[in-house]
Amino acid sequence: MPKAQRIPMARQPSAVATAKGQVQPGPKWAGRAVATAARNLARSGWLLRGATGAAALVPVVALAGILAVLAERAWPAIVYNGLGFFTHVAWDPGSSYGNPVRTGGALHQAGATFGALPLILGTLGSSAIAIVVAVPVSVGAALVVVEKLPPRMANVLGLFLEVLAGIPSVVFGLWGALSFGPLIARDLAPLVARHVPDLPVLNFFRGSTGNGEGLLTAGLVLAVMVVPIVASTTRDLLRQVPALPKEGARALGLSDWEVSRLVSLPWARSGIIGASLLGLARALGETMAVAMVSGAFLGANPSNIYLPFTTIAATIVSQLDSAFTDGTGFYVRALAEAALVLAVITLVANVAARLLVRKAGGVALPVGRGI
Template sequence: MNATTLPAAGSARDNAQGDRIFRWILVGTVIFVLVALASAALSMLWGGRDALLTQGFGFITSSEWNPVENKYGALAPIYGTLVTSLIAMVIAVPVSFGIAFFLTEVAPRWLRGPVGTAIELLAGIPSIIYGMWGLFVLVPVMTNHVTPWLNDHLGTLPLVGPLFQGPPLGIGILTAGLVLAIMVIPFISSVIREVFLTVPTPLKESAYALGSTKWEVNWDIVLPYTRSAVIGGIFLGLGRALGETMAVAFVVGNSVTLSASLLMPGTTIAALIANDFGEATETYRSALLLLGFVLFVVTFAVLAVARYMLMQLSRREGY
């Protein structure tokens, strides 16, 4: 009897010890991520302490960026970052929904694989390629066709007119937003498609049997079933748009000025850091590091809002 029970007890002790080791390994990985995150943020804040002490809170509220006089205001790059990302999401979200809806409900089976693969390949293209394409292909189109049309048709409207008035330069906030939209579409559409595929087939077939159209099935069945995951995918794309560097630097114009027009050159936080950090010295480098900390805070705030929205949706759905 002892011979049969002792090995079992030893095996149980070994399993318990293994579980403890595994748990501590997982805790260690979480702590490592948190420490790395905090270290990155604090290192940028520490590196930007000179600019913070010099400019104070005016670093956030001022739009004057003059390295010659050591005057730094981050309002223009913050504005450019938020507006280009907003333009990208306004364009990318509906298009991504359309792609996901097409691949899951409309496209024939022989076409779903190649189109899905093509979208995933687009997600793997380096951002600098998007920037070069935007500079050599999209900018001439904007200069010769889109900008004149916007000036003639939308620039004269009473409320939105100032947004679409400007010289036919081709480069600017709107062009950068379009390039960002093309970049984030593969990410968002891939996530939404995979999420749509998790909806149980009998659930959709039941709706079709009751006479629902494809639009009604997706709007009333698929989307409510996958709402939380879809919103998470959208904010994942937004996070990429906020931090994009090279693709934006090619087409945004890299002008640290604040303008109401979307057709005028501007800049973003990431593009400004990438363009000027290599040649920056002393206080200017400190200002760029502080600007990086601001981008960190903005991105963290956006993702925190996304997390809060997902928690609210989960509570409403009873999970």
């Protein structure tokens, strides 16, 4: 067998001999020393450690580089837009027919105003709808699968969640735009809008119901995409609930439901919250599906939940083509500022999720989109 042969043993005169042959000018002992040093280096694991260490640094360097590139590109826009970026509603790249104007060192089109308030509110609002819908559904489904259904069914659920997590977001967008959105516009939205009581607080839920492209549709499509993250983490957590407290509770006369509600869920609570935050980060950053069902409505807030809106991510996708045509390059910088804001928001959600779960101890959150 060649196996034993391939293990490099400490004594291998051939290596030294070749090295001696190669190192012509110096004395003999120098060549031998170099060869020994090289061999010791290889055997010390330095090579493996150094190469894999460099690989491990890549993500951290990339993360820092991403934030640095965004900040560098966005800086003139940050200075020009000021706090108005977070408070203004108007979004106008300016007139490309007039002469460009220079403000504080940054060249931009005359009359350029970038107010990202509708974008930010749209991002937060659609994600909030997604979380409000997805978390109870995911927890309920995971609960019944783990506690009540036979293990074979739990396996089927796992497959199910994998498929749901694996379906590309453009396919969800396609579904949302051409079949789910119209369904909402035809059936769900009029039904809800008609039956919501006529109170000023609830005005956001009444009125014109649109054509299916809007905040509600986007939120619900996002909910479908968040479910795999929350449900798979919750299922794993519920499986790890120790048997003793559950058996104790049952011995005290609690029913299945009461054991689940009073023992299992509290045990898994912080993990579920962590997974929900991770799902929130996913919903905040989701682009294609939202771009396809949002209606891409820039420049104002939607007047009710059924009407077109936009998010930061969807705006970057839909506006970059027009940004290319801005000769001053300022529109690209404004979008970089929007991207930076989105990166910071998702970063906060991600770090919060991981800190929360670390504090609870022991449970590993999935990476990114939870597959």
